[in-house]
Amino acid sequence: MTTDYAIINTGGKQYRVREGDTVDIERLPGEVGTDITFDRVLMTSVGGKLTVGAPAVKGATVIGEIAEHSKADKVISLRFKNKTRQRVKRGHRQLVTSVTIKKISAK
Numbered sequence: 746m747t748t749d750y751a752i753i754n755t756g757g758k759q760y761r762v763r764e765g766d767t768v769d770i771e772r773l774p775g776e777v778g779t780d781i782t783f784d785r786v787l788m789t790s791v792g793g794k795l796t797v798g799a800p801a802v803k804g805a806t807v808i809g810e811i812a813e814h815s816k817a818d819k820v821i822s823l824r825f826k827n828k829t830r831q832r833v834k835r836g837h838r839q840l841v842t843s844v845t846i847k848k849i850s851a852k
Contacts, residue, residue: 751807751849752788759787762846767812772840775811781844783807789851796851804852809844817841 756771786805816838824833
């Protein structure tokens with residue numbers, strides 16, 4: 746495992762990734778086994794050289810492979826009003842994609 750890393754933005758969230766990492770991100774289109782390119786890279790650290798984008802690093806890309814499509818753990822939302830016996834319980838499971846990071850490249 747290398748010490749090179751990058752911070753990518755996808756699905757409205759930011760992730761710190763290194764080569765070989767597997768991250769769960771919001772569902773992406775594509776079949777299992779296909780490559781996906783993240784070109785919204787906010788920061789890179791390659792070979793000890795730190796590059797910060799404004800807002801994104803130009804020419805930097807992160808390439809990953811879709812490992813699987815699944816659902817995240819259930820999140821339960823509960824509303825309760827005292828003395829009225831009023832309760833609302835809802836659950837939600839977010840669709841996620843597991844991506845294995847293959848390569849980080851910075852210009």
